[in-house]
Amino acid sequence: MGGPPNLAQCRSRWEDRMTGHRFRISIVRFIASYFIAVAIAAFATSARAQANIDVDEHRTTPVPHRYIHGILGDAKFQIALPDNWNGEFAMGARGFSGDENASGAFKTVGLQKGYAYALSDQGWNRFTIIDQPEDKYYESRRRILQLTQYTKALISRYYGKPARRTFMVGGSNGGHNTKMMVEDYPEEYDGGLAGYGITSHIEWMGSNTRFVRNFDVIASRIDDIIAKRTARPNWDPATTPLSPPLTPDQLQALLNIYNMPAHVGGLAFNIGRVPGSEYRWPPASAKWPLGSYTAILGYATTSVAKFDRFYDPNGDGVLSLEEIKAWDPNLSPPPVANDLRRFDNTGDLQHPIIIGHGSHDPIVSPGETLVYKRLVEARFGVAGARNLLAVYFIPGMGHGGAEYDAALPAMFNALEAWVDYRESGGRTGSPPPNVLVGGLGSYPRN
Known part of the structure; x- marks a missing residue:
């Protein structure tokens, strides 16, 4: 009665309502924060993706290394970690028809030089993609990046330190993907x-479709055409x-093969x-063992329906x-180009790329590399482009081959020296050489 009032017991009904209101707000905020944290954690886990490993063993060829095979997301993969590691990582990209085992000489040469490789x-296969609605060609970008980041983390754990450099490597469609990934993710790749x-x-x-439909017209005279060109x-x-x-x-069909705008x-x-x-x-035969008609037609028959869903x-x-051979993307509705043009290389490089291309490639025209060089020049000027892109045409080589494989050690060396020079x-x-000396020949820089 005579002491000061207990203020804790003298709150108005309004104050009581406000206290309850604040408590409810705190609870709501806590719950919201909890679910946001869970969502962020789930996203991070998804982004990292957990691999299902089915093989983890030590192998001795081409050099002693730890070999890992598994599935990451819906993409099968392989990783090779050499015992004698050079401190760097070569991330591979497969060809259009390949799978996770289609490494070509990139893995062999890379491991021999001490690179970790993946x-x-x-996540897709050329021969089944038409029957798999969830599979998309564009998935390549996400799956390559996903495996790059997974392998980098694995390298850090396995060797006790991160890779000093990461290079993209690949031929054919893998050559496209190498350019794409170095263009789009300069923070991930050094060249x-x-x-x-x-x-x-x-x-x-x-x-491809233009080639096969025009070749069909000249097929009966191809021996004469080859003989004349040889002479x-x-x-x-x-x-x-x-x-x-x-x-x-x-005559028009022959000219159409030479000139495709x-x-x-x-x-x-x-x-x-x-x-x-x-x-x-021609189709491959005893007479023409290097013939590529059947392979080119095969690309079209397995791909046109997926490329153009309206056709x-x-x-x-x-x-x-015959309908496949007649397909012309210039006649396709806009959504087809809108979708497929996302794949176009842009030439927007921040790190250097070295390209080797056969001058007689019938699968991917040398014109594709020539225009890529022009794309880089359009962005950086001729002199600027030479600081980012080095092109070497290999005389007489087709779509890859022994000449390219034998030049890979020199290409790895040139890329390393070029990155050293820039950094x-x-x-x-040093800059890339004016003449690249490979195991089976020497090739001037274009």
Whole structure:
């Protein structure tokens, strides 16, 4: 009665309501924060992705290394960690027809030089993708990045320190993906070796169907065409007829193979097959063992329906062989280009790339590499482009081959020296050589 009032017992009903209100707000905020934290953790776990390992063993060839095989997301992968590690990582990219085991010489040479190596099947297969609605060509980007980050973390745990450098390496579609990943993720990759790669998938597939439908017209005269080209390398079929002469349709079809207008990144280019490569055009046979017609047709038959979901000329729901050969992406509705143009290389490089390409490649035209060089030049100027891109054409080589494989050690060395040179401001290392000396020849820089 005589002491000061207990303020804790003298709150108004309004104050009581406010206290309860604040308590409810605190509870709501706590619950919201909890679920946000759970969501962030789940996202982070998803982003890291947990691999299911089915093989983890030590192998001795080509050099002693730890070999790991498993599945990450829905993509199968392999990882090779050499005993004699050089402190760096070569992330592979497979060809259009490959899987996680289709490493070519990149893995062998890389391991021999001490690189850790990894390769993904990218979550799709060329021969089954048409029957798998959830599989997309564009999935490659995500799966390559996912395996890159997973392997980097594994390297750090296994060797006790992170990789000093990471390079992208691959040929054909892997050459395309090497350019794509170095362009799009400069924070992940320090450079790349991009062999004989596609620059625009939509133009590449369009060139395949153009090739086969025009070759069909000249097939009966291909022996004569090859003989004439062999005897006269500078032969112009438009001014010097064969004997007997080609029909007008045959002559036009031959010219259509040499000259295929295409465009990428606002640049027009020729994606046609190079004069002199005719001996690589027919179906493979005892007479023409390097022939590629069947392979080129195979790319079209397994891919056109997936590339262009609207294409069905007679509306029967099935594409015949002749309909596949007739496909022209220039006649496809806009959504097709909108989808496939996402694959186009851009030339927007921050780190250096070395390209080797066969001058007689019938699968991916040398024109694709020439226009890629122009894309880089369009962004950085001719001099600036030479600080980011080195191109070497290998005379007479087709779609990859022994010459390229034998040049890979020199390419790895050149890329290392180039990155050293750029990072040191020219104090160490060197720019790419004006002549690349490979195991089976020497190739001037383009």
